[in-house]
Amino acid sequence: PGLVGTILTMTMLIFTALSVTREIERGTMESLLSMPIKPVEVMFGKIIPYVMVGFIQAGLIIGIGVLLFGVPVLGSLTLLGLLTTLFITTNLSIGYTFSTIVQNQLQAMQLSMMFFLPSILLSGFMFPFAGMPVWAQYIGEGLPLTHFIRIVRAIMLKGAAMQNLQYDTIALVALMLFAMTIAVTRFRRTLD
Numbered sequence: 001p002g003l004v005g006t007i008l009t010m011t012m013l014i015f016t017a018l019s020v021t022r023e024i025e026r027g028t029m030e031s032l033l034s035m036p037i038k039p040v041e042v043m044f045g046k047i048i049p050y051v052m053v054g055f056i057q058a059g060l061i062i063g064i065g066v067l068l069f070g071v072p073v074l075g076s077l078t079l080l081g082l083l084t085t086l087f088i089t090t091n092l093s094i095g096y097t098f099s100t101i102v103q104n105q106l107q108a109m110q111l112s113m114m115f116f117l118p119s120i121l122l123s124g125f126m127f128p129f130a131g132m133p134v135w136a137q138y139i140g141e142g143l144p145l146t147h148f149i150r151i152v153r154a155i156m157l158k159g160a161a162m163q164n165l166q167y168d169t170i171a172l173v174a175l176m177l178f179a180m181t182i183a184v185t186r187f188r189r190t191l192d
Contacts, residue, residue: 001071001156002125004061004084005148008054009091010116015050016095017108025104039187043180047092054088055081062156074159080152083165086172087148093179094144100186119145147171 023029023046032042062080065071073080095112102108120126122140129140140146147168154160162169 001062001065001152002123002149003065004058004152005087005123005145006120006125007061008058008084008088008148009119009145010112011057012050012054012088012091013095013098013112013116014109015053016047016092017098017102017112018105019050020046020096020099021102021105021108024099040184043096043184043187047089047096050092051085051088054092055085058084058088071156073156075155075161079162079165080155083148083151083155083169083172086169086176087144087151090144090172090176090179093176093183096183097179097186100183119143122146124149141171142175144172144175147175 033039066073098111099108102111122136123143123145125145129137132140150168151165154165
């Protein structure tokens with residue numbers, strides 16, 4: 001189940017960071033912003049198609065896991081879908097933030113990888129979270145992948161309901177809002 005989050009983290013970060021950076025490099029972002037729309041609307045216009053792509057990816061990964069490897073889905077698929085959408089949006093917001101920091105596509109790719117590698121190592125995907133040093137656990141708590149892996153495992157393997165997932169859901173919402181706020185603020189500053 002953790003593979004869903006890992007693949008989504010990698011692809012969503014890279015897609016968004018590269019997409020927005022490419023628009024800025026080519027000069028098409030200026031023409032987008034010269035239209036009578038707000039920068040926030042441009043941001044959501046860039047994010048929404050990738051939410052759909054991420055949802056399709058998640059569906060394929062879970063489907064393959066269930067059909068080929070016999071991974072059980074004991075919990076609600078609706079809840080899993082909603083929280084997967086939240087996770088995808090969180091990663092897209094982080095990718096958008098990265099695109100406001102960097103100058104070109106190479107830097108966007110490098111920054112995405114710098115975020116992705118610690119996410120894999122400190123999220124509990126490769127190593128048990130409880131067995132990590134305390135400092136690594138603190139860093140891991142600030143990564144969206146940590147919370148999503150807990151959510152996916154709880155829903156798919158334990159049949160957990162929303163009341164069992166409140167901490168990780170609130171953490172994902174907080175990380176998403178934090179990343180979106182930075183992205184919108186930096187995007188406006190970049191335009192000025």
